[in-house]
Amino acid sequence: MFTVPATKHAVTDEFGTVLLSDLPSGSYEIYANLTGYGSGKQVVRVSPDSLKPVAIEIRYGVKTEFIPEIELILPSIPANFAPNENVVFSFNVIDKDSRPEEINVVISSDLDGKLLETKPNSVNNVKFETSTLSRGLHTITITATDKDNYSATKTITVTTTAPSNITLESANKTSQDCVLLKWQQYKTADFKRYEIFRTNSPDIEGQLIASFTVADSVEYLDKLPPLVNETYYYIRVSNAEGQYRISNKIKVEEPAGKIYHYSITDAVHHPTEPILYIVDNAAMKLRAINYVTQKEINSIGLQGSVGDIAIGNNGFGLEVYVPNNGGFIYVYNANTLNLVTSIKTGLDTRCVVTNGHGYIVASLIPSPWWEQPVRTYSRSTGVNISGNGDYEGDRLRFIPNTDKIISISRGISPVDMEYFELNGSGEILSHKDDSYHGDYPLDPNIFRILSNGEFVVTGQEGAVYSAANTMIYKGVINRGAPNFSDFAFSNNGNIIYAGTSNRNSLQVVKYPQLTRTDEILIKGYPKFLFNFQGKVISISRTSQYSDAYVFEQISIE
Incomplete structure (x- = not known):
């Protein structure tokens, strides 16, 4: 607290009161300042031998400019230094009514006493360096006093017991x-x-x-x-x-790898190279990405609403097959992504698969829906070979290295599973529904078959069925809290690697026990998994619901 004209200044007690005594008679402006908050004032007339109470309201954000203001520059807080380390103090002292040479500055330590008495330079700055502070915790007090004998103080804590610098x-x-x-x-x-x-x-x-x-x-x-x-x-x-x-x-x-801002609705893996082919639904593009070099190799625009894609060699080199709702299966060269040909189905086509035996199997939406919703087409001629099935728009997967297919329905409730057996020319020889009709979990979007064709695993619950015409339910993975998003397998089929949609992990599941024995923490939330050359390749979301992805490689063997 201080007066204008200048007389005395003082600091209030814990109750916010102070006594200014022996002031000459006259009129005064009485100022109070609360550092870091604001200030206030009252006008009072002082008479001889009288006591005049004054109440001052502190206004937030209002500054007084009659006392010096100290602006600390250095040291940075926390001010931790090693013994004998050079400590630099730098601060500006500004006073409206006093020139720099009229301001006296004292820097002192509660451990070492007065360190410096000086005046600010021509630009109101004081800079002081010392390496002789004693070892300990110092309370450094900076006091600036102007020509009217008004003072301001600032205190900082400096320790000289810290470790030395590390790089x-x-x-x-x-x-x-x-x-x-x-x-x-x-x-x-x-x-x-x-x-x-x-x-x-x-x-x-x-x-x-x-x-x-x-x-x-x-x-x-x-x-x-x-x-x-x-x-x-x-x-x-x-x-x-x-x-x-x-x-x-x-x-x-990009510490965890390149981030791709795509809306990935389906993906297939190149059979011999570290290349993924993805459907970017938002951009309506088919993209080929080398996940080792983290580079997009090629991309091409797509038409209509795209279904589940396939990759294979049916005698014309490696190709990517892309179905759409406009009644076509578009065939792209896998190396260049040039459009090679198209196969006309005439119907909304939701899924295609191939096993490299010269034909393509498509899941369609005919009208009426039961009119051969699963049909096969010759790759060389595009001619429809055969048809069968009960449900429209099924998700299809070949049992590896066979002419047999397992499908899971998408257009009915409850969800159903079907089995198809074909010959080497693509003719459908037999078709069978499962016997459960929704008794156990099935999900067409979370659905893989072991490479040796022994079993199917599906759904966020991890339900396992035999990959045969019996489609026997074998049980469900003991999963606890994780929800599964996709599956990959060890080469011998004894381990299921289950990606989780609500945890950044692969759950390690022992087969046939279906018990989780371990987990592998990864960077993202896996959406699509592939087994390639002793690694699980994961297309992972950067967060649980993000449309930003990274490609991860997880060694498993």
């Missing part, structure tokens, strides 16, 4: 979309722990992802970096006194 030297992406960190070894005897932090903003405190208590451990591999456009890493070292020091931060772009 994060590198944070580099690896070929497996991990991030390898390397940092400078801390060699002072007071070492206690390294902690590795990761943050998506350089201005926000990071997430602790690992820690080490061995001083010569100076590398860390982040195997599950976040699915973001960029992230930052830093190291925090702490010492035996419980103090810590933070390293520099290093930015890593």
